[in-house]
Amino acid sequence: MAVAALTDLAVEVAPGVHWVGALDPHLRSFDIILKTANGTTYNAYVVRGENGVAVIDTVKEGFADDFFRRLESVARYEEITTIVLNHLEPDHSGALPELLRRAPQARVYLSTRAQMMLKALLKPSGEKPPEYTPVTTDDTVDLGGRTLRFLHTPYLHWPDTQCTYLEEDGMLFTGDIFGCHFCDERLFNERVGDFRFSFEYYYTHIMRPFRDYVLDALALIEPLDIRLIAPAHGPILRHMPRDYLHRYRELATPRLFNEARSEKTLLVFYLSAYGNTRRMAEAMAAGAESIPGVRVSLYDLEGGDAAIFTDLIEEADGLAFGSPTINGDAVKPIWDLLSSLTSVNIKGKLGAAFGSYGWSGEAVRLIEDRLRGLKLRVPVEGLRLKLVPDTDELEKCRSLGESLARHLTGRIEHRELDLAAIA
Amino acid sequence: MPKAKVTFEDVGVSVTVPAGTRLIEVSEKVGSGIIYGCREGECCTCLTKIVSGAENLAVPSILEDQVLKDNMAPRRHRLACQAQILGGEVVVRPA
Numbered sequence A: 001m002a003v004a005a006l007t008d009l010a011v012e013v014a015p016g017v018h019w020v021g022a023l024d025p026h027l028r029s030f031d032i033i034l035k036t037a038n039g040t041t042y043n044a045y046v047v048r049g050e051n052g053v054a055v056i057d058t059v060k061e062g063f064a065d066d067f068f069r070r071l072e073s074v075a076r077y078e079e080i081t082t083i084v085l086n087h088l089e090p091d092h093s094g095a096l097p098e099l100l101r102r103a104p105q106a107r108v109y110l111s112t113r114a115q116m117m118l119k120a121l122l123k124p125s126g127e128k129p130p131e132y133t134p135v136t137t138d139d140t141v142d143l144g145g146r147t148l149r150f151l152h153t154p155y156l157h158w159p160d161t162q163c164t165y166l167e168e169d170g171m172l173f174t175g176d177i178f179g180c181h182f183c184d185e186r187l188f189n190e191r192v193g194d195f196r197f198s199f200e201y202y203y204t205h206i207m208r209p210f211r212d213y214v215l216d217a218l219a220l221i222e223p224l225d226i227r228l229i230a231p232a233h234g235p236i237l238r239h240m241p242r243d244y245l246h247r248y249r250e251l252a253t254p255r256l257f258n259e260a261r262s263e264k265t266l267l268v269f270y271l272s273a274y275g276n277t278r279r280m281a282e283a284m285a286a287g288a289e290s291i292p293g294v295r296v297s298l299y300d301l302e303g304g305d306a307a308i309f310t311d312l313i314e315e316a317d318g319l320a321f322g323s324p325t326i327n328g329d330a331v332k333p334i335w336d337l338l339s340s341l342t343s344v345n346i347k348g349k350l351g352a353a354f355g356s357y358g359w360s361g362e363a364v365r366l367i368e369d370r371l372r373g374l375k376l377r378v379p380v381e382g383l384r385l386k387l388v389p390d391t392d393e394l395e396k397c398r399s400l401g402e403s404l405a406r407h408l409t410g411r412i413e414h415r416e417l418d419l420a421a422i423a
Numbered sequence B: 001m002p003k004a005k006v007t008f009e010d011v012g013v014s015v016t017v018p019a020g021t022r023l024i025e026v027s028e029k030v031g032s033g034i035i036y037g038c039r040e041g042e043c044c045t046c047l048t049k050i051v052s053g054a055e056n057l058a059v060p061s062i063l064e065d066q067v068l069k070d071n072m073a074p075r076r077h078r079l080a081c082q083a084q085i086l087g088g089e090v091v092v093r094p095a
Helices: A061-072 A096-102 A112-125 A196-221 A241-251 A276-289 A306-315 A332-338 A363-373 A391-409 B062-070
Strands: A011-014 A017-019 A022-024 A040-042 A045-048 A053-056 A080-084 A107-111 A132-135 A140-142 A147-152 A162-166 A171-175 A228-231 A264-270 A294-300 A318-322 A350-357 A383-386 A415-418 B003-008 B013-018 B047-052 B077-079 B088-094
Touching (some): A011 A228, A022 A061, A096 A112, A107 A147, A112 A132, A147 A196, A162 A196, A196 A241, A264 A306, A276 A294, A276 A383, A318 A332, A318 A391, A332 A363, A350 A391, B062 B077
Parallel strands (some): A053 A080, A080 A107, A264 A294, A264 A318, A415 B013
Antiparallel strands (some): A011 A017, A017 A045, A022 A040, A045 A053, A147 A162, B003 B013
C-alpha cells in the first residue's frame, strides 16, 4: 500500500475527535535504550464538546510547529477549556509551555503524582504554573455532551502516568500504555505496516519492569467499553482494540507455570576460576534447601548469558551471586547480568553475595553495593573466604544459605543490635 | 547522648540508635526491605509504614508532607529518608 501523504491538517479519529500529533520518521534511538528502526510518532488529540475543547497531551518540543498547525486546523485557542496531561515526559509535554501561553484560560488536569513534575517542567519559562486540578480514578470533566473520565494508572512507565476515557465514544487515551515506536503516516492500526514487533519490543523495554502496575491498569481498563485506544506513540488502535488488551495481559503473565509457586525460590549464580566459589555455592545451596518451603536453583554463569536468566530472575524471590575477585573486582559476567536487569522488576527481592579470593576479596562488597543500588534488600552479610574453603568454612556457607532461606520464609529470629556496632 | 530504639519488622531486627538518627541511616545496614530512590525526600520510593511509635518521630517537613500528600500515602506512613527518630521506640516496615 502506498503511504498516504499526511497533510498539515488534523486527522479525524471520530466526529469531534482529532489527532494533532507529529511524525518523527528519522529518529533511530529513543531515550538511549530503545532502537527505533522507523522512527516514532508523538500523538496528541483534540476532543470537542458542546461547552469546551480538550487537548490531550502535546508533542516533543522540536515538533511543536506541526502540533500547533494541526491544532489550529480544528480549534481556536480561546475555545480550549481543558488540557489533559496523561504523561509529562518531555516527548509529550514539550509543547506545553507554549500551549499554556496561547490558551492561558485552559485548566490542566493531571495525576496527583504529576504536580511536582509540572512545576519542574515549567521552571525555564519562568512563568507561574497554570491552574491545575490533580485527578484520580473516576474524576471527570464535562465538556458538554462528552465526558472525560480519568483512570489512575501510575508507573506506566513514570509515577505520573494516567489514562483518560472518553465515555460516550468508548475511546481510551492511554499515554505510553499500548504505544510503540512506529512511524507511519497512515496512523491507524488496520492501515499501517506490520508494527507487531515494535508493539512487543516497546512493552518489553518500557512496561515490563512495571508488570504489577500493568496488571493493576488492566483491571481498571478491561471492564470498560473500549472501541478505540489512542496511545501517545505509534498507531491508533481502532481495529480490534481489545486484542491489544489481551496481548498486554498475556505479556504481563508469567510464561511458564511456576512449579515452585507454593515455595520461595532462591537462585544462586556463580562463577569460579578454581572451583572454590563453586564449592561455596554448592554448600550455600544445600544449606538453603534444608529449610522447608524453599526451592534452590544453582547456575554457573559460564554456562549461560544474562538474557536467558532474565525471566527466571523476574519470578524469583531471592538472588545470590558468587564471584571470585580478580584484579580487585567481581568478574565481568556478574556485572553483565546485574546491568541487564532494568527490564524486570527486582525491587525488594532478597539479595546476597559470596566468593573466594586470593589476596584482597573486594568482589563480595562490590556486589552487595550493586544489589542495594538495584533496590534489593541485603539482610545477611555476604561471605568472603580466602582461597580453598575448609570444612568449617563450608559450614559457614551452609549457614549463610540457611539464613537466607529463613529470611525468605519469614522464619527469622529477632535480633537486638546497636547502631555503633553495625556502622 | 539520648538513645532510641527502632525495630524493622520485616527482618526482625531492633537497633539502638542515637536520638536524631534518620531511618535511612539504619534500614540498609540491617537489610530491611525499605528501598530508596532519590534519598532526598522527593520520589516517595522509601515510603514506610510506621507500625507504632509515630509520635517518636520528628514531624514531617513541609516538603515531606507535600510528597506524602501528592502520592496519596495512607495515614501513619513516612519517608524513611526523612523521618528522624527522636527517642523512645519506633516500629516500622516497608509500605
